[in-house]
Amino acid sequence: xxxKLRRYFWLSAITIVLxxxxxxxxxxxxxxxxxxxxxxxxxxxxxxxLDRELGVVQQRLLSDGKVLxxxxxxxxxxxxxxGLINVxxxxxxxxxxxxxxxxxxxxxxxxxxxxxxxxxxxxxxSLSKMNLNEAELITQIKRALTVQQFIDKKFVQKVxxxxxxxxxxxxxxxxxxxxxxxVKASHILIKVGPQADEPQKAAARKKIEEIQQKVKKGDDxxxxxxxxxxxxxxxxxxxxxxxxxxQMMKPFEEAAFALKPGEVSDIVETSFGYHLIKLVxxxxxxxxxxEDIKDKIQAYLKQKNVGEQVELYVAxxxxxxKVEQFLK
Numbered sequence: 477x478x479x480k481l482r483r484y485f486w487l488s489a490i491t492i493v494l495x496x497x498x499x500x501x502x503x504x505x506x507x508x509x510x511x512x513x514x515x516x517x518x519x520x521x522x523x524x525x526l527d528r529e530l531g532v533v534q535q536r537l538l539s540d541g542k543v544l545x546x547x548x549x550x551x552x553x554x555x556x557x558x559g560l561i562n563v564x565x566x567x568x569x570x571x572x573x574x575x576x577x578x579x580x581x582x583x584x585x586x587x588x589x590x591x592x593x594x595x596x597x598x599x600x601x602s603l604s605k606m607n608l609n610e611a612e613l614i615t616q617i618k619r620a621l622t623v624q625q626f627i628d629k630k631f632v633q634k635v636x637x638x639x640x641x642x643x644x645x646x647x648x649x650x651x652x653x654x655x656x657x658x659v660k661a662s663h664i665l666i667k668v669g670p671q672a673d674e675p676q677k678a679a680a681r682k683k684i685e686e687i688q689q690k691v692k693k694g695d696d697x698x699x700x701x702x703x704x705x706x707x708x709x710x711x712x713x714x715x716x717x718x719x720x721x722x723q724m725m726k727p728f729e730e731a732a733f734a735l736k737p738g739e740v741s742d743i744v745e746t747s748f749g750y751h752l753i754k755l756v757x758x759x760x761x762x763x764x765x766x767e768d769i770k771d772k773i774q775a776y777l778k779q780k781n782v783g784e785q786v787e788l789y790v791a792x793x794x795x796x797x798k799v800e801q802f803l804k
Contacts, residue, residue, distance in 0.1 A: 513557055515800045516564040521557070528606060529556050557803060565793040566786075567619055570626035577621045585617045631785050637777045645773055646766050653764040656721065660756040661732045662714035664700060665707035668749035684743055684750040691740055697754045706749070718759065728753065 511523035530553055537544065544552060593599040603609060608616075646653065666684045668677055687704050691697060698713030705714050721729055728751060731741045735755035744751040 512802045514561055514802060515798075516561055517568060517798050519564060519568070521560050521564060524607065525560060526553070526557055528608075529560060531606075554803065557801065561799055561801075562790050562794065563619075563623065565797045565799075566626070566790055567623055568797075569793055570622045573626065573630075575625065575629075577618055577625060581621055582614060582617050585621060586614060589613070589617070627782070627786060631782045631789075632778075635778050635781050635785070637774045637781070639770075641777060642770050642774045643766065645777060646770070650763065653769060655759070655762045655764060657733075657761045658718045658720045658759040659732050659735075660718045660758075661716050661735075662697060662701060662754045662756060663707065663709070663716060663728075664697070664705040664714055664752045665710075665748060666704070666750045667706045670747060680750055681743075684752065688743060688752055691752060697740065697752075714754070715756075718757075 512520050513523045513526040514521040533552060533556055534544065590596070590599050593602065600610070603613060664684070664687055666680045666687070668680045672680070683704075687700055690700055698715075701710055701714030704710075707714070709716055721733065723729075724732065725746045725748075727744055727746050731744045731751075732753050732755060735741060735753065737755050737757050739755055741751070741753040741755075744753060
């Protein structure tokens with residue numbers, strides 16, 4: 477599926493705002509000793525705000541295996557500060573034009589945030605790690621909802637996407653809706669660590685061979701996986717669900733895709749150990765039907781249209797605003 481389209485689906489209305497422009501707590505509630513990163517029409521964006529948002533971006537990149545060098549870090553810091561400035565001018569405009577956000581809406585969103593944590597203590601611990609307290613979080617939620625409400629009224633409610641536009645996008649992006657060949661498989665794993673010596677390997681090999689003989693005699697594969705497999709899928713009878721090429725280790729993948737439904741592989745060795753693989757089903761390459769995806773395309777196109785309008789609107793606001801930057 478189209479990368480941008482796929483990215484849209486996990487964005488709620490409030491997350492769209494946060495994705496476009498990071499939101500920071502009101503500078504008026506911060507200590508006067510905080511250093512300034514920027515001043516927007518008299519409102520301070522502190523260095524603490526900038527550092528916090530930069531930290532979030534760095535963590536996100538790090539989770540993708542990306543480490544920024546000095547020049548990349550500086551460019552990223554500039555982009556983050558630009559985002560903070562953008563949301564500040566948008567928030568200021570929303571305050572002047574938009575209706576006030578209700579306490580009920582704020583409390584509901586706060587409850588949603590808290591529900592993501594197993595306990596109140598873990599919620600507060602997470603806030604502490606971000607140098608936030610609950611009052612500052614509530615301020616952020618209020619700001620986010622104010623901007624969201626403003627964008628919804630000024631842009632979202634006025635944007636429509638026709639069936640003709642949706643169909644045209646689908647027809648022009650057929651490759652984006654291709655589903656590659658997939659297989660559904662189960663496996664039994666006997667682990668052998670990379671540092672295992674020959675006797676350990678021999679013992680593991682003997683064990684998987686004994687299980688293989690049970691499979692050949694007709695013993696239930698799922699039952700054997702539950703009893704003997706040393707992989708995390710053992711509780712599910714070895715079920716790995718559907719996967720496509722590129723998602724498993726090469727020897728495992730090659731063996732699985734070479735099987736027919738119902739067949740069990742010979743012993744397959746990977747860096748995890750020894751496997752027996754049973755193919756459950758195959759799905760050939762296909763294209764997602766238009767009727768199955770049209771609502772999501774329509775939602776994506778609407779969000780894209782709104783995003784472009786908001787970007788132009790913010791650029792206009794920036795042109796009228798008094799902005800000072802103090803990037804270190």
